[in-house]
Amino acid sequence: MLPWTLEQVVAFAPDAASAKAARGVARPGQWPMLGQNDRALWGECQGSGSVPYQIGIALDPGEPVFQCSCPSRKFPCKHAIGLLLLATGQPDAVPVGGPPAWLSDWLVKREQSARRKASCAAETDVDPEQQAKRAAAKDRRTAERQHKVEAGLEELERWLRDLVRQGLAHAQKQPARYWDAMAARLVDAQAPGLARWLREMASIPASGEGWSERLLARLGLLQLLLAGYRRLGSLPEPLQADIRSAIGWTWQESDLPAGAWIRDRWFMLGQRTYQEDRLQVRRSWLWGRDCGRLALLLDFAYQNQPLPVIPAPGVWLEAELGFFPSHYPLRALLRNSTPVEDRTMPPALADGAAPLLAAPLLNEYAEALARQPWLELWPATLAEAVPVRGEADIWLLRDATAHLLPCHPGFADRWRLFALSGGWPLTVFGEWNGQQLWPLSAWRGDRFTAF
Amino acid sequence: MTWQNLVTCALLGTERQAPEWPAGDDALGQLLSRLDADDREGALLRAAGVMALWRRAGHLLVHDPRPLPPPCEADDAPDCGPLARQHLALMLQGHHAEFLLEWLKTLSVAGRRAPADLLPALLEAGAARIGLRPALLPVLGQRGRWLAQQNPAWGYAVQADDENLWQTGQFEERLALLRQSRATRPDRALELLSATWAEERAKQRREFIEALAEGLSMADEPFLEAALDDRSIEVTHAAAELLARLPESRLVQRLTARALQGVRFQPGRFFKHDRLEVELPEDDPALRRDGIADPPSSVKLGEKAWRLSRMVGAIPPALWSQQWGRAPAEILTVSRESEWRPALLEGWALATQRHRDPDWAEALLPLYPDHDTLTAALAELLPPARFESYLLGLLGDASTGGRAAALVLLSRVQRPWTVALGRAVLGQVRQRVCEDKQPDWWLSNALRGFARWLPPELSEEAAAGWPTEAKQWPQWQKAVNDLLDRLRFRRAMREAIAAEESAQSDLPSLE
Structure with a gap:
């Protein structure tokens, strides 16, 4: 099968x-x-x-x-x-x-x-001369990149200061190339994370009411990131890693220390695929049965290229996940994975096991932000939630104390979620962005549905 | 000094306004107090970053103490299993969508309901296709009906308050409502229509009457009889058409009395054959009221002959057989001698369809072996066994004409086939491929449609025995594969529902 x-x-x-x-x-x-x-x-x-x-x-x-x-x-x-x-x-x-x-x-x-x-890899491991050569080349590349990134960041900071000196209203009138040009320079400076940040900001001035608040918040967080990078050495190591990740350093399987890998049985909790410029992005969330941790796999593919194949939500995997160093580790790489024939729900995610109320859930989120201020989307599970329809076709999740967690307006499967609930509480897993939840899956008992 | 002030300052730009930020002894105030006010841009950006995080971390939840709307009641019927769910998901995505109706009916017979998370898509499909609704409603379950109440676009699935929609809806909505309630509660539909009848416009009156064809019964007769006196001739014709399908209607009684006088049977004596005596009806107001007025310009019959055909067309054809003590085939033979035969045949064919008379249909079929529409319409009236033997007869015919006619007929008739008929048809198509003819475009088209009527249990057998060596085979291959693919899908979808049903009944009972 x-x-x-x-x-x-x-x-x-x-x-x-x-x-x-x-x-x-x-x-x-x-x-x-x-x-x-x-x-x-x-x-x-x-x-x-x-x-x-x-x-x-x-x-x-x-x-x-x-x-x-x-x-x-x-x-x-x-x-x-x-x-x-x-x-x-x-x-x-x-x-x-x-x-x-x-x-x-x-x-x-x-x-x-x-x-x-495999044997190639094994051989190079033994040869100390080769190894030293490689390490030296790697260090040289790292230093070069460091240099480029620093120059790029300086330019970005000047650009940001110009922007707020002239005002957001002025920036709103600028053509798309105002943002694109800066993003392109950041790509050249080998800071792709910041380039994405710029492109994402470019869409805010035309995003309707509240745009200036949203833009200012993004600009402020970006400034904090630059400030953090400037005094990188004085920060704890995991936080350094978070700042480097946000700027665009990525980790390869071979970069991760052995201790970063956790072997466990992982449950695929939810997935979301979306288009970002010419890039397809897929976010997959996994939950480990024994370690109790949540992990995020990010996959990218250009335009028509297929994304790597991974099992769909609702499937259990025997696998190793290597977590990126972080003050609040979520992002991980997957290796040696085998799907397991198992249709039960994770016991720790069973009805009533997840946070029952929205308020403590958001406290957890605040703690997460305190550890990693640049956390964009946070995995949230709310048990005993009833989907309700608010005004102007805004959908909300209502907890047992009648507190409301708004759903993201882009979440298209709202009627499916509503149909699944039938007005009864269920457990919903999704991504919280600080204001709205994007549901990715929902379950009651062992009936699990992904969106 | 709040976040809003900071936003305003940022909008204007620091060259016009100096930023300010909250002061105070709390953690936020202390943190912000370390900003360098002389560096306007840097201070604004940093204050924005800190306050944005502070706001994000402190998201305030809205509290709504109003009671929740009532949840859905528990369903008693089980929902369909994972495989059947996958079939439905594929059909709702447009793959093999032509079998959705069959899937719904099969599920409903199995006493199951559609899975909750596909209900929105299913209700959406029903909103777009009225024809799906009668099969869709029984598989919605409590959950589906509850859901439909929440979305006005799915109101068709909710029984309540049809009155309001009927009174205030757009014409198309009202027509859809009428058609739908005719399918389930014909008396209720008539009640709605009668209540507003006097205010409806003529064109709409006609369409409403036509909608009564579904679920037609003697309960509608008084209403339709009254509609014969409508101001609009279109309305009276539509009413007369429906009354002519009700053997006990006053209209049929009136026309019967006249027709029995107008067409008389003279039994043969000694060396004389049986014979029909015909007296053509004159134009008169009573006939006009019963919908027999002026012939349409397309009619080939003379005016009086046309009137005769319409009169005969309203009367249950079985009446002639009883009245004259002759079988339909015998009557048709006798009619050969009559100069008014074309009018009589037209009338009998019409009456046979209106009153769905299988004996007359069987007798008439040989007279119309390959008529555009009539052949299929008559064949539809045959009971399964007679339908099968008629077609098997045609397919076994020595003449290729007969066999071709059978395939044409089958491509037009909308009814399931028996296993024997399915086998014969497949044999015939295989033979056609062997004959190395150019493939008939219509037959390769029709093959796809055959998948709907072939018994699904033939799907294995249907896959075997194709003359793949024949010269014309590549021309046929795609159509044949399409047929087999569809047939397999139908079989798989039926088996998935049946398997779950039997799995359910295998469970040990609780007692």
Whole structure:
């Protein structure tokens, strides 16, 4: 039994056209040959040419790896998605058996190259000379970047001062390139985090009532970040890491110390995918059964590129998560993950186990902000919440003491949430931005629904 | 000095106004007191950052002490399981959406309801397609009805207060309301319509009357009989059309009395054949009142002959068989000798459809082997067994014409097929592929539609035995795959519902 639902498989497609084409291919009639075992799926699909395409899907723990002999530039192509759709929707149509020779060849090659990579890594680890060379090169790169970033930050600070000297009303009248140009200079200065911050601010002057307050708040927080960077050395190390993260340093798997990794059984609590400029961003929240921690996985993909494949909300994973250093660690990297056949809800998230009232929940948030002031979205779970409809189509979550937590106006699945509740309390998990909650999942008992 | 002052200062710019920030002994005041007032820009930005965080951390919750609206009552029927839910989700996304109606009906027969989180999308689909509503309402459950009460766009799913909508709604809404209540509570619909009848405009009166076709019964007869005296000729015609479908209506009684006089049967004696004597009806006000006035310009019959056809068309055809002691086929044979046969045939065909007479339909079918609309309309009236044997007969016909006619007919008739008929049709299509002809475009189109009527249990069998070596096969392949795909989906969706149903009944009882 494959761990994905049809809807999730469709989401693997790089774009809507591919998804539609894949549905067209997901019919047993198109496949003169089909098969599966516990490690792979395969098939031959009749395309427009005379020779059928050969499609293989390796069922690696955590994510499928696609391979197809068709010439399509899309990846994964419609045949690969189609095969996965077919196997998910009509498992009986794909007989269990031994793989054909071409598939075995591919699987063997993959294993060999994986082994080569592993042994390569092992070898370099032992060679002290190589290691020293690498470390020196890395230090040089770090120093160069440091230098560039500092220059960029100085320019940004001048720019910010000009902005408030002339006034926000003046800034509101500026064309888009006023913001874009500064953002572009920050990209050049290798501070992509700040560049995103600028682009996000660019949309505020046209965002309607309250824009000046929202813009000033963002400008102020940005100033605090710059001030923090200036006296970085005097700050505790985790907070230094937070400031560097906000500016745009990222951590690779290899950068994280061994102690950062936690092996646990993780529950996928919620996901949200959205477009940010030409970038697709996916935020996934996981909760660890034994460690009791929440973790955020961030994935990015350019335009039509597919996001890495990960299990959908409601699935348990055996995996290691490596947390980025932070004063309030949330962001993490995932490795060695295997979905687990388990449909129960995490006991600590069961009805009534999460904070029952909105007020203590927000106190927790205030504490989190005190630790990490640049925390943008905070994972919030509210138990015993009843969705209610306020004025002007604003939806709210009402706690047991009749206090209201507003939902984000962009949350489109409000009627679904409302239908799930039926006017009865349920537990809602979502992202709190300081003013509004964006629900990502809701449950009562062990009936879990993701949005 | 508050946050608002700081915002105002920032709007104007520090070159016009110096920033100020709260002073005080509290933590915020102490923190802000360390700002350097001479560095206007730096101080403004830092104060903004500190106060923004302070405000964010101190978000004040709104308290609403009003009682909550009543929640939904618990449902007694179980909702459908995860696989059936996935099928519904796909259909609501537009994939295989043509089977949504069948899914709803199957679910309703199984005594289950639609899953809560898909109810909004389902109610949305019903708002757009009135035809879905009768099948949709039974699977909504308490939750769905409760939900529909909260959104005016889904008001159709709520029984209450149809009166208000009927009194104040737009014409389209009112028509939709009327059609829908005819499907479930025809008497209530008539009650609503009667109450406002005098104020409705002529064009709308006609459309309202036409909506009464659904759920038509003798309970509507007095209302329709009165509508025969309407000022608008369109309204009277619409009323006459409906009355002609009610065998016990006064209109049918009146026309029967006249028709029995106008068309008489003379049994044959000795060497004389049976024969029909026809006296054509003259124009008169009583006939006009019953909807038989002037023939439309498209009619090929003469004026009097047309009147005859309309008169015969209103009378239950079984009456002739009883009256004359002859089977429908025999009467049709006798009519060959009559110079008014075209008018009589037209009348009988019309009456057969209006009164849904299977015996007459069977007798008439051979006379209209490939009529545009009539063939399918008559075939729809046959009971399943006779429908099957009629079509099997055609499909087994030696002439290709007969077989082709059968396929055309099947592409037009909206009714499920038996296993035997399904097999015969698939055999026939396979044979067509073998014959190496250019594929008929209409048949490859029709194949997709066949998926709706073929029994889903044939889906395995239907996949086998295609002449994949035939020269024309590539031309057919896509249409055949489409057919098989649809059939498999139907089977999967029915099995998913049935499996859950049996899983439910396998549970040990609590007693």
